[in-house]
Amino acid sequence: MSHSVHATRDEDTSLIEVGGDVDSAAAEDFTGALTTATEGPERPKLVIVDLENANFLDSRTMGLLAEWQTRIKAWGGRLTIAGARPEVVRLFTMIGLEGAFEFAASVDDARRHTA
Secondary structure, eight states, rough: EEEEEEEETHHHHHHEEEEEEOOOOOOOHHHHHHHHHSSSOOOOOOEEEEEEEEEEEEEEHHHHHHHHHHHHHHOEEEEEOOOOOOHHHHHHTTTOOOOGGGEEHHHHHHHOOOO
C-alpha cells in the first residue's frame, strides 16, 4: 500500500497533504509532517490536514490526529480536516470522532473559515 505525506507552511497556516492509504506504515511520515509543520517559536494558528487524496486512514492515524488536535488546541490553534471523501468521514463517524474535528469541503474553505 502506498501513501504520500507532504507539509508546507506559510505565515500562520500549516498544510499537510495526505494521499493514498494512510496506515501504520505511514504513521512515522505523518507524525514527521505534523511536527515539521508545527515546530518553531511561532506556532501556526491553523493546521489543515488535506485528505482529498487519502483513500483510507487506519486507527493509529486516527489516534495521531486526535493527539495532535489536543496539542494544537493547547497553544490556541485549530486543526481542520479538509477534502475528506465520504468513506473517510464515515471512519470518523464509526469511531465516534466526527464531533471532535472541524471538517471543511476543501483547503480553500478551511482557510476562509474563521474561528
